[in-house]
Amino acid sequence: MGKLFVMDHPLVAHKLTILRDKDTSVKDFRELVSEIGMLITYEATRDLPLTVKSVETPLCQADMPVLAGKKIAVVPILRAGLGLVDGVLRMVPSARVAHIGMYRDEETLEPHVYFCKTPKDIAERDILIVDPMLATGGSADAAIAEMKRRGCKNIKLMVLVAVPQGIARIQSCHPDVDIYCGAVDDHLDEHGYIVPGLGDAGDRIFGTK
Ligand code: PRP
Ligand code: URA
Numbered sequence: 001m002g003k004l005f006v007m008d009h010p011l012v013a014h015k016l017t018i019l020r021d022k023d024t025s026v027k028d029f030r031e032l033v034s035e036i037g038m039l040i041t042y043e044a045t046r047d048l049p050l051t052v053k054s055v056e057t058p059l060c061q062a063d064m065p066v067l068a069g070k071k072i073a074v075v076p077i078l079r080a081g082l083g084l085v086d087g088v089l090r091m092v093p094s095a096r097v098a099h100i101g102m103y104r105d106e107e108t109l110e111p112h113v114y115f116c117k118t119p120k121d122i123a124e125r126d127i128l129i130v131d132p133m134l135a136t137g138g139s140a141d142a143a144i145a146e147m148k149r150r151g152c153k154n155i156k157l158m159v160l161v162a163v164p165q166g167i168a169r170i171q172s173c174h175p176d177v178d179i180y181c182g183a184v185d186d187h188l189d190e191h192g193y194i195v196p197g198l199g200d201a202g203d204r205i206f207g208t209k
Helices: 010-020 026-044 082-091 138-149 164-173 201-206
Strands: 004-006 050-056 061-067 072-078 099-104 111-117 126-130 155-162 178-184
Touching (some): 010 026, 010 178, 026 082, 026 201, 072 082, 082 126, 099 138, 111 138, 138 155, 164 178
Parallel strands (some): 072 099, 072 126, 126 155, 155 178
Antiparallel strands (some): 050 061, 099 111
């Protein structure tokens, strides 16, 4: 079964609380999503391999660690996942971006892929799928399945808020995928919204409500 990493950090907890406030402005919401994305990226990249490089400090020559240059692709689930891309790229500037468009049937809540554009070498890259919300898990499940269809093997999922139902779905359908999240909330309401949650992440990032 994939591992679940829940951020245990006061900065993330504090920023998430502001995010949840219904009176937080679109501008602040967008900035906070990006900042929390950056902080979770810190955890999600903890296992990146290092190599050694010789540097000349003002005092001497020394062998020091540098990233081994693993190829990474960040994959936002449209739309709301776009809000996390900037934070990831600030931490991992060399990452490529692959977009996956997903909409949910409003009655069944089941997702459908309508767009997927990736770098040519996507199958050779480590994949970080990003989306603020893991609710039923349907969108993330379908996004992971699409990346696997394209040959990707090493996949992680990064979300801001998850519920146990969505986590269970990913762990059961994709036991090879680890999940990194900012918080685990209580439950889903009858419309598939996370409670207490933060509302419709896409609408709040893009100001469409
Ligand atoms: C939201 C969210 C996830 C999905 C989570 O997107 O950003 O993609 O819902 O729900 P699930 O786990 O039940 O699939 P939404 O469908 O509202 O689209 P949007 O990003 O365009 O707002
Ligand atoms: N999608 C959202 O944007 N918010 C939720 O609470 C659940 C799904």
